[in-house]
Amino acid sequence: MTHLPPDRDDRDLATADWNAMLSGDAPIRAPRAADAAPAPVPAAQTPSDAPSAPQPGPEGRPMTRREAREAEQRQAAAAEAAAILAEAGEPTAPAAHAQPNSTLPLFESIVAEPAAPETDRPSRAERRAVNSDPYEPEKPKRRGAWGCLVALLIVVALGAVAFFFLQGPINAVIERFTPAADFDGAGTGEVVFMIHDGENGSDIATNLVDEGVTASYDAFYDLLLEQSPEPEFHPGAYQLAEEMSAQAALDALQDPANKLENTFVIPEGTSLPDTLVAISEGSDVPLENLQAASVEPPASYGLPAEATTLEGFLFPATYTLEPGLDAHAVLQTLVNRQFEALDAAGVPADQRWRTIVLASIVQREAGSNLDDFPKVARVFQNRLDQGINLESDATVAYGTGNTHTVWTTDEERADASNLYNTYANPGLPIGPIGNPGDVAINAAIHPADGPWLFFVPVNLATGETVFSTTVDEHEAAVARLQEWCALDENASYCE
Known part of the structure; x- marks a missing residue:
């Protein structure tokens, strides 16, 4: 030293x-000793709270150059920390008791004596309130995109549910205040309309639409509900016209002058029992006499040897008979008309039986779409040619006695004892299943060209039918029919 x-x-x-x-x-x-001596401690400060004076180097010797450099570095670090705190807006409390000549770094003095708690410092919310405009309304929080999307989906879902549950009532209100379709005036042309025994106003309203007389079921039936007393209808044939208003049709059916004597209508596909009823309703021949005449030997009417009844040979048409004919003569008139139709189609006498049997199946299966008749005939002819069972529900139903439907059950289709069952028995059935008309006869002898082996209607209201070649195609079409029948408004078609 x-x-x-x-x-x-x-x-x-x-x-x-x-x-x-x-x-x-x-x-x-x-x-020096004077420099190193600590400053007097104030009365309010304990010796332990007082900052220590600068300390000499180790063992009381002066600091070396390295120790001095480290001291400078500590002071620089403290100054940098103070600058950072100043930039952040945080006040630094200087050490009030630090000596001017003290070599204690600023950072160490800050650590040695922490700043007093800032009890008067405003909170963040208070600072935000002070800095904001008191007259400016608070801005609403923006809703995120996902929140808007979820809200939109909820609204759409609620709307769909409301529409689902209110669709029926809404449609009912619309239909209630929407007038039913109706024609104007007395119509044009001529239509012989039959009222059958036991038919009510609803049946007549349906048949009028089917015959092209009125525009809608509701137009006629609603008119009936307004009548007092309720109108009475009598079986028989009536002279009407096409496209009549509901009021004009009702007036004509109530007028005895429009009832045709000895006149009746046999629709295409009508079975033998229903044909006899229609004849009795439009003529003066009792039903019992007609039933007795129908079981006379078929040969007495000139039918083919294969025939066991008159089924299939009573031609469907409108007839006006001369008064005084007995039951046998009336039935002979219808048989002769069938022979005329077969001859006009070019059917040889030895082919009459087969033609009538096949045509009766086409008539019942093809429905109302006349363009489908040749295609239906082709399906059955292709199956006969390839040795495939016809699988006609109409033949099965006829064999069970259900002559007004083509719907069958699994048990009925499996019953081989039913000789009309073309699911369980090969080839044509043992006889006709109804009385075919001209269109069905022509289709039986002139089927369309095509490879089809299946057909099924997919809309019984319009008669839309799908023709298929493979099983998969046919099953897909059957599924469409089942979906159509599952709708409540279509239930009556599928019974």
């Missing part, structure tokens, strides 16, 4: 020491 002369004053000593330190020729001097 270097000793300094005693006669040098403190200013000269400080200058010499500083120059020597900078030149590296002398170590930094040790602090």
Whole structure:
């Protein structure tokens, strides 16, 4: 350690020491006793709270150059930390008791004495309130895109549910205040309309639409409900016209002058029992006499040897008979008309039986779409040619006695004892299943060209029918029919 002369004053000593330190020729001097002595502790401050004075180097010697450099680095770090806190807006409390000549770094003084708690500092919410415009309304929070999408989906779902449950009532209200379709006036042309025994107003309303007399069921039936007393209808044939208003049709059916004597209508496909009823309703021949005449030997009417009844040979048409004919003569008139139709179609006498049997199946299976008759005939002819069972539900139903339907059950289709069952028995059935008309006869002898082996109607209201070649195609069409029948408004067609 270097000793300094005693006669040098403190200013000269400080200058010499500083120059020597900078030149590296002398170590930094040790602090004097006066410099190292701690400042008096205020009365309110305990000795333990007072900051310590700068400490000399190890063992009381002056700090080396390395120790001085480390002290400078600590002071620089403290200054940088203070600058950072200042930029962040955080106030720094200086150490009030630090000595001017103390070498204690600023950072250490901050750590040694933490700042007093800022009890008067406003909260973040208070600062935000102070800085905001009191007259400016608070901005609503923006809803995220997902929130809007979810809300939209909820609205759509609720609307769909409401529409589902209210669709029926809404349609009912619309139908209630929407007038039924109706024609104007007395119509044109001529239509012989039959009223059968036991038919009610609803049946007549349906038949009028089917015959092209009125525009809609509701137009006629609603008119009946308004009548007081309720109109009475009598079986028989009536002279009407096409496209009549509901009121004009009702007036004509109530007028005895329009009832045709000895006149009746046999629709295509009508079975033997229903044909006899229609004849009795439009003529003066009792039903019992007609039934007795129908079981006379078929040969007495000139039928083929294969025939066991008159089924299939009573031609469907409108008839006006001469008064006084007995039951046998009336039935003979219908048989002769069937022979005329077969001859006009070019059917040889020895082919009459087969033609009538096949035509009766086509008539019952083809429905109302006349364009489908040749295609239906081709399906059955292809099956006969390939040795495939016809599988006609109409033949099965006829064999069970259900002559008004083509719907069958699994048990009925499996019953081989039913000789009309073309599911369980090969080839044509043992006889006709109804009385075919001209269109069905022509289709039986002139089937369309095509590879089809299956057909099924997919809309019984319009008669739309799908013709298929493969089992998969046919099953897909059957599924369409089942879906159509599952709708409530179509249930009556599928019974």
